[in-house]
Amino acid sequence: MSADSWRVTLPCTRAEAEAIDAADDLAIDAVLMTTEEVEDDVECWRLDAYMEDEPDEAMLAAIRALVPSAAGTAAQVTPLSPQDWVALSQEGLEPIREGRFVVHTSAHPTRAPEGGRALLIDAGRAFGTGHHATTSGCLAMLDQLAGRPFRNVIDVGTGTGVLAFAAAYLWPDAAIVATDIDPAAIDVTRDNAAVNDVSGVELIVADGALSDGITARAPYDLVIANILAGPLVSMAPELAAIADVSATIVLAGLLETQRKNVVEAFAACGCTLSAVDQRGDWTILCLTAGAERFTPQSPPDPKGRDGWALDL
Structure with a gap:
């Protein structure tokens, strides 16, 4: 054979x-x-x-x-x-529907909902087909934020780009930045943008928010980070630092048992919890940045990102 x-x-x-x-x-x-x-x-x-x-x-x-x-x-x-x-x-990956969005693979083509957007995201080397609770939960959270006038958006740890694409659809006049520590993920996002006819999303290979290309575009009024609990705790000061006054911060990739640590890390940076979407063992958080821009007391330490794995 x-x-x-x-x-x-x-x-x-x-x-x-x-x-x-x-x-x-x-x-x-x-x-x-x-x-x-x-x-x-x-x-x-x-x-x-x-x-x-x-x-x-x-x-x-x-x-x-x-x-x-x-x-x-x-x-x-x-x-x-x-x-x-x-x-x-991908034969078993049925389309996922969240609010205005339906995410599907090539094996299961489908039409967009009325007034909504269909996104073709095939499985590959980057995480984020929409089928994991963290990604679908973020899509639902973004859908709920649709009425707010965001102008400067960043998706940290973009994976396949699906959340950045959703943001570009919901806020077509906003500047959208998508970053990932993995160059392969940025390549995948670029390919997916072409497949889905998404333009205007700036792509940056970066370790968290430690990049001149990211800080130069700050402050952001919407920060999205679908990563993991450990890196989110470590990155809280730098993510809060690039957030505008009263910005919205959407966090995912954490288990419900890890919620307390993540919320406390961002609370120490002046952020308050405003909404929670729990999906099985996984939790999506929506926070609001403080009334003043947060300035870290010491330079961010990237060592805390080692071992980007779930503590199950």
Whole structure:
């Protein structure tokens, strides 16, 4: 059999699946998909990794490291006949509808809702197809903010660009900046912008808000950061510093159990909690910046971003 792509399958738990879905950069050259095998059973999930080349021992070890619960279970390695392997990996991704938005993959084309916007976001190396609760929750939060007159918006940790694209649709006259620490994510965002006919979104490779290109455009009246709890706590001073007076800050990528730490970190920077959207174990926060621009007492320390992984 001639194979132009391969699939590696291992069992996993829901906690492992959510950590994989939420991770920004797993440094694995494969499309990773997680699936619930038995409804409401946290132990019965599956990880499928799709790749173009036959996996070697290093690749298998890297995939296995993502799912410690599968220790002792042989990985199922399957050669795939010539076909669109990315589309195959997306067969189970039904369109997601949130307010004015519907996010879909190539495998499930759909029309935009009346007065709304359809976004085509295929699975790939960057996080954010809209199917994870953090991304869909952010879309819902942005939809609820639609009536506010934002003029300068930043999406930190943009992934696939879906949230930046939503902001560009809701506030067409606003300046929109999308950043990511991973250059591959910015490449994906650029490609997705072209596919979705989105223009005017400025793309920047940056570590958080530690970039002259970001600070030069500050202050922002809407700050979006769908990352993880640890980096959000570490980055609170620099995110608050680029926020305008009374700016809106939307945060995601945190578990409900991590909400307190994140809220306290931003409260120390003068921000107050204004809305919460809890979706299963995940929580999306909306905060309001203080009545005065926040100035950090010391330079931001990027060391706190090490280990961008969920503490499950």
